[in-house]
Amino acid sequence: MAVVKRLEPPREDGPQLISTVIVEDNVSSCTIFPLLSSLIANGKTAVVVIERRGDVEVRSLIADGVLIVGDFRHLAYYREALQAGRLRKDFEDGYVIATRYDPAIPLVVVGSGLISRKIVETAQASGFAVVYVTDSPLPPKDVLTAKLEELGNVVNERTAVVIANEGGREYDVDAVDTALRKGAWYVALMASRRRAQDSIRELLRRGHKLDDLRKRLRSPAGLDIGTASPGEIAVSILAEIIGLKNGASFRPMVEVKSPFEGL
Template identity: 30%
Template structure:
């Protein structure tokens, strides 16, 4: 691999941006296609499918063979709320292959004892989220019922284009939430991306059952998502 291509690839991976390495098997010529450039590429359809699935593939174009190597950031889950649902959801999500981060400024709840093997940040979301960053390969779930904790996270998740955004609460609670967020200047179209009441409708009642419904909805969103369209740097 030529140094400029390697440097560009490393830069995209460090920034958690998806890209595809295109390799011509006859001669080994390579080029890197960033997700923001996919639509304008001659292989747009094939590249979009590789990014959607995260699976590398070999193409046969006439007598030429081209290998598309997918470089897609690992999916992760960020939760606001070190609550009972989070205690059940975190280990399930890790088994499903998601990196999990829990944010809650209430230090009595946000402890490593309650959440072993999970990154727990006992800070306010508006302080810590700019540090860890959200992106189109992040799922976000607001689980506290406390607007002071959940709203900043929801606002950040919407701005970052997270592939999944969910919020705990009844339809009445969510209607109030939408009015509150709309009052901050967020459009109704953007707010419609919030899934609430959170989780698939499976009649879940216990924290563990609600966690199952949330994780199932996240996996569905992950596998059915469109190619993320990050803005060009």
């Protein structure tokens, strides 16, 4: 049995509050990730616990020592995860992984290939709060995952969304369409110039406005840093997200803070 504490709407004059208790039988990533996004966007630190025993997986979200959603037993891992950043405990029939999330950018990665996995891996190492939307039969164990049909449940105006499939997948445009309509502040589609144009034409056919797509859709995705490998592509996309979020100039630091001026 899971206990859910509902988050009040965001306040302009302070952090989000936690109120009404609701009881649920199952907790999915679609429940946890929007709550996690709200917490970290409002300056809170949270811990996500993923426990797998046999075929059963249980997830929990904890903040300020309070169980927001999940299993009360997971409170036992909260302080250790808060101090260590991440912990893993293995058992004969499964494991527990607890991860601390500091105030950060909520990121939704959609895909199933090597590049999407590398984006997830690099984003986690860089402090992003990540949910991986994939149809992969073997998704990573240490990340929140969701099914493709659940994408609309994990995207909101606070999230950045990256759709990354080598060569493209039939659902790519559907994912972009959903992210745009859900108001995601950053939407990127990894694509060649030609495939990006084809995707834009389809989005126009679905009713999106060209001016809006110019402002909101980043495709091809990422910064031009001469990328070639999956890791470099991941870095170029994540650097763009961080730069846009922070209002960066995207100039070299040696120009921004030149040590040569005045010498």
